[in-house]
Amino acid sequence: MSTHDDLFKTDAIAWDSDPKTTFEQWMSQQPGRGTSRAHIRISSAEVYRAQWGRFVDWIEQKSIKLSEVDSVIISEFLENLATNRPQRDRYRKLIQRVLADLIKNTAEVGFMNPAAQAMREEGAKWKEADGNLPTSFLKPEERTLLAKHLNSAITAEKEREQWREARDRAIVGLCVGAGLKVAEIVPLTVNCIYLADEQWINLGDKNSQFTHRTRPFEYAVQALKTWLHHRARMATEGNLLFPSDIKPIVKNGKTITSIHPSTLVRITEAMIEESGVKALRGDAHRASPQTLRNSFAAELFEQGESPELVADRMGFAHIVSAERLFASWEMWRNS
Known part of the structure; x- marks a missing residue:
């Protein structure tokens, strides 16, 4: 294990103190697509890095730590992206993967990943791009x-x-x-x-x-x-x-x-x-x-x-x- 690995283990403290550097460490440990690919493609890593950086800059402007992020915050971030629904969902999926790492040792039984929750919430404005689900009511x-x-x-x-x-x-x-x-x-x-x-x-x-x-x-x-x-x-x-x-x-x-x-x-x-x-x-x-x-x-x-x-x-x-x-x-x- 390198000195870099020692300093930046992907735990809650590391994610909160330096989310961008910790993301690099986390990404280096993620497998790429396909059974023969050990690491994420360089081109894909560049996209993920840009997406993650945008999200981190947004929450830091609001003085929100990563451990404080909930589905409401994620939905608000996605809503403010000037892009279509599939692109917004790609951001959401990346956030979900990172939060899964953040909460893996602390989440209570039955706790739902906030990014997964953002996907399940009906009426969320971020979904309005490219075909929002129809508004529903109780009879x-x-x-x-x-x-x-x-x-x-x-x-x-x-x-x-x-x-x-x-x-x-x-x-x-x-x-x-x-x-x-x-x-x-x-x-x-x-x-x-x-x-x-x-x-x-x-x-x-x-x-x-x-x-x-x-x-x-x-x-x-x-x-x-x-x-x-x-x-x-x-x-x-x-x-x-x-x-x-x-x-x-x-x-x-x-x-x-x-x-x-x-x-x-x-x-x-x-x-x-x-x-x-x-x-x-x-x-x-x-x-x-x-x-x-x-x-x-x-x-x-x-x-x-x-x-x-x-x-x-x-x-x-x-x-x-x-x-x-x-x-x-x-x-x-x-x-």
Whole structure:
């Protein structure tokens, strides 16, 4: 092993401290295509190096370490690439391969690679180049079935599992019954929630001064109240509305309090199956957090609400976004 290998092992510390040099070390260890090729072609390495350098420059401009990258950050990066969908996906695949190396020794069981998650998220704007998938919604009967499940009795026997079950139901409730997206749910604090005579959720974007508020449907309010009861009963620490655990977890010397975005996707998928909605939709029609957010807008449109109100409730900066969603909903409803 060379001195270079000793200095730049591909571990989390190396990736965070010097992602470009560590990438070179990582790339030198990757096999090329074909069983007879021991290393990546020089021409391919040049392409990978340029792609990786562009991604690293982008996250460094935002003061984001590689270990902090999640699916939201990756989607935002891909969205800002002035290229077509296949090219964007090539960037995503490279990021996925690198992150697989980064998290290979630390990822929890069931943890999804953030770049893989970016691929699975419906409605991600980076996919809009060269043929985006059509916008999807839950049918009214599917929403009703899901809402009924969210407000049904907690089934877990152990208190910790009751805590988690109530939390997960409230999370899904805020997606489908309040139109929140994953990036809004993760940082929510208890003081963002108002459940008095009028129920409101105040939301802000940490990267701007833009804020908005939304009014959840009654079934989302009830799921949230049940969660707050269990949250208080178990003396949950911190002010995050949906923490990763009852008390902060220290992992690899780092204190973890926030729930990971990929965990929210797994929670959604599990709830869709538990509620019976998956059986109605079939395996060909997944229901992601974005599908649930779209369904919140659909329910408002069904009630005769205007795109202006939907834009206000969902935090769209421009009304045209709600108008496009309305057009997609009409096409979906009439298909």
